[in-house]
Amino acid sequence: MLAVCHVLRYLPESKKIKEVIDSGIIGDVVNIRHLEPIGFWHYAHSFVRGNWRNEATSCFSLLAKSCHDIDLITYWIGDKKCTNIQSFGSLNHFTQKNKPDGASSRCLDCNVEEQCPYSAKKIYLDLFNKGHRGWPIDVVTEGVPDIESLTECLRVGPYGRCVYDCDNDVVDNQVVNFQFEGGATASFSMIAFTEEVCKRKVTIYGTKGEINCNFGDPAINVFDFLTRQNTKHFLEKTIPPNTSMMGHSGADYHLINSFVTALSENDASKILTGPTDTLKSHMLVFAAEKSRKEGKVIPLLQ
Secondary structure, eight states: OOOOOOGGGGSHHHHHHHHHHHHTTTOSEEEEEEEEEOOHHHHIIIIISSTTSOTTTSOOHHHHHHHHHHHHHHHHHTTOOEEEEEEEEEOOSSSGGGOOTTOOSBGGGOTTGGGOTTOHIIIIIHHHHTTOOSTTHHHHSSSSOOHHHHHHHHHHSGGGBOTTSSOOOSOSEEEEEEEEGGGOEEEEEEESOOSSSSOOEEEEEESSEEEEEETTSSEEEEEETTTTEEEEEEOOOOOOTTOSOOGGGGHHHHHHHHHHHHHHHTOGGGOOOOHHHHHHHHHHHHHHHHHHHHTSOEEOOO
């Protein structure tokens, strides 16, 4: 058996949405509107100072950050093929031209650091002083972090650089529009400048109702056009206490649990992300980036 780690399919939210769609409660899906709010400091950490900042040394940000989201859209839309795709996006803010007057190349030496929301001192040292020792601090230092080693890493390492003085070139905002067979459409937005960190939001519009979901909430909301009633579909969030697999809001645990169950029970249906679906969604990601760079709609069924 082969599973690909598109972990978000295994979240209770994703599976419940798929269950509601397949039940026919909201009729035929006409449109999906999906948002990934990356989080202002998360983007600065990972995509300005961090490993995924530069396309030549890693990859473009839609692939690095949001291939999971494109996969979710294809999961929910079902067997309908995407016929056209279009994307817009840019590196809007984290550039040399936006560097404040008087700013240094490193946060620890900067005269205007107190006025900067992306300050490495605020992101890392403030977290450390509040008792935090996990991500993202454990990415900045090697071994068990202490205040001396963390400060030194910010003084000389990549995570202490000014966000306006890095070698980053990946976009900080992007939208992708999809058209599917039969006329259904979808839109996806990825944005760096948000308070919430990766707490995805989706609305799915059907001919008989709509679904609203804020990932992390205890239930998804379904509105029925006929009865004009809202129904909450509560989620079964069964994760063992003290598990180390809480990445992606617990999706890491659900993926591994499903894979191990599939092996032990010889039941491939437990695997939600095989190679065929993954190839399909990745092709859409690459087509979207081609559209963004070339400034045109990309037809996919020619």
